[in-house]
Amino acid sequence: MPSMSTGKLKPYAAHAEQSRGRTHTEPASQNRTEFQRDRDRIIHSTAFRRLEYKTQVFVNHEGDLFRTRLTHSLEVAQIGRSVARNLGLNEDLVEAISLAHDLGHTPFGHAGQDALNLCMKKHGGFEHNLQSLRVVDELEERYGGFDGLNLCFETREGILKHCSLKNARKLGEIGERFIQRQQPSLEAQLANLADEIAYNNHDIDDGLRSGLLQLDQMMTVSLFARHVKPVLKAFPKINERRLILETVRRIINTLIVDLVETTQKNIRNLAPESLEDVRQAPPLISFSTEMRTEATAIKQFLHANLYQHYQVERMSNKAKRIVSELFNALYEQPRLLPPDYQRRGEQDLARTIADYIAGMTDRYAILEHRRLFAIDVV
Numbered sequence: 480m481p482s483m484s485t486g487k488l489k490p491y492a493a494h495a496e497q498s499r500g501r502t503h504t505e506p507a508s509q510n511r512t513e514f515q516r517d518r519d520r521i522i523h524s525t526a527f528r529r530l531e532y533k534t535q536v537f538v539n540h541e542g543d544l545f546r547t548r549l550t551h552s553l554e555v556a557q558i559g560r561s562v563a564r565n566l567g568l569n570e571d572l573v574e575a576i577s578l579a580h581d582l583g584h585t586p587f588g589h590a591g592q593d594a595l596n597l598c599m600k601k602h603g604g605f606e607h608n609l610q611s612l613r614v615v616d617e618l619e620e621r622y623g624g625f626d627g628l629n630l631c632f633e634t635r636e637g638i639l640k641h642c643s644l645k646n647a648r649k650l651g652e653i654g655e656r657f658i659q660r661q662q663p664s665l666e667a668q669l670a671n672l673a674d675e676i677a678y679n680n681h682d683i684d685d686g687l688r689s690g691l692l693q694l695d696q697m698m699t700v701s702l703f704a705r706h707v708k709p710v711l712k713a714f715p716k717i718n719e720r721r722l723i724l725e726t727v728r729r730i731i732n733t734l735i736v737d738l739v740e741t742t743q744k745n746i747r748n749l750a751p752e753s754l755e756d757v758r759q760a761p762p763l764i765s766f767s768t769e770m771r772t773e774a775t776a777i778k779q780f781l782h783a784n785l786y787q788h789y790q791v792e793r794m795s796n797k798a799k800r801i802v803s804e805l806f807n808a809l810y811e812q813p814r815l816l817p818p819d820y821q822r823r824g825e826q827d828l829a830r831t832i833a834d835y836i837a838g839m840t841d842r843y844a845i846l847e848h849r850r851l852f853a854i855d856v857v
């Protein structure tokens with residue numbers, strides 16, 4: 480059998496050959512580890528391709544330079560992989576989880592998710608994390624023998640980063656850890672923090688680029704101010720665009736260095752010897768207390784000044800209306816659904832409509848709304 484290089488994995492990393500396996504047993508691959516295979520399945524999925532036309536803060540047609548969920552997921556994977564290599568963790572698993580973590584997001588970011596959750600209130604709610612799992616477990620249709628992508632337990636566990644106890648009880652093995660209050664693998668913990676590092680920093684960049692945030696406003700955020708000064712000192716004539724990018728890349732580096740050092744310290748202190756030990760321990764992948772405070776300050780700043788900016792609110796308001804009007808129209812009149820969804824809707828209409836809407840890209844949702852409501856559109 481050809482050698483499957485997994486690098487120098489630490490004993491507490493997730494080892495592909497010790498995976499808890501897939502729901503449907505499949506023969507091992509000749510040339511890839513099980514986690515490489517998961518990553519590849521995710522990249523080839525339909526939901527992954529749709530991430531290109533889904534957004535978190537800005538709507539897809541607002542500009543070509545802003546992050547989409549696809550570029551966001553790639554940035555998360557990049558940060559995740561580089562930290563994983565430093566810590567001797569499984570890069571393939573971190574990459575797979577990072578690339579899949581947003582697959583269940585609705586169109587129009589959080590506004591879309593809130594609206595769909597409200598529509599689904601009487602039907603079990605809608606949660607993007609659970610939906611990501613649903614995409615890889617059930618909704619992708621590409622294999623002859625099963626629905627979904629049939630991913631490994633460890634990848635699925637990483638995708639489901641939050642879950643209410645009520646839902647956890649319905650999920651069986653994958654929900655267990657929320658009931659037992661255990662941690663997921665270090666790779667899953669890492670993908671989660673890589674997500675936070677990525678979105679905080681790219682939202683600063685996109686926020687400034689769009690003109691919704693101003694540089695002097697950013698100077699009130701200590702982590703930002705602390706990194707701007709040395710850049711200005713080194714490059715006094717630098718233009719604003721480069722100043723922002725130089726600053727942001729230095730912030731990302733500071734966060735990553737802190738994350739690696741703090742995690743190494745946590746690992747030394749708790750000395751886990753296996754993935755099982757990791758599950759029983761408190762979260763080991765973390766920022767230092769000081770850096771946690773600074774990272775949270777960025778988050779709060781972005782909430783107050785970008786996500787709640789009146790221009791973003793105006794768009795969010797439209798997005799919510801599109802999602803809820805689509806839902807209500809389809810729920811009242813299921814015959815408006817495409818035939819395959821009509822058939823599936825016979826089992827659970829509300830959930831089928833939620834799946835249909837959640838799968839839409841921003842522009843598809845806008846178009847579908849027009850098709851249903853504008854009298855002059857076919």
Ligand code: MG
Pocket residue numbers: 551580581674678
């Ligand atoms: Mg994300």
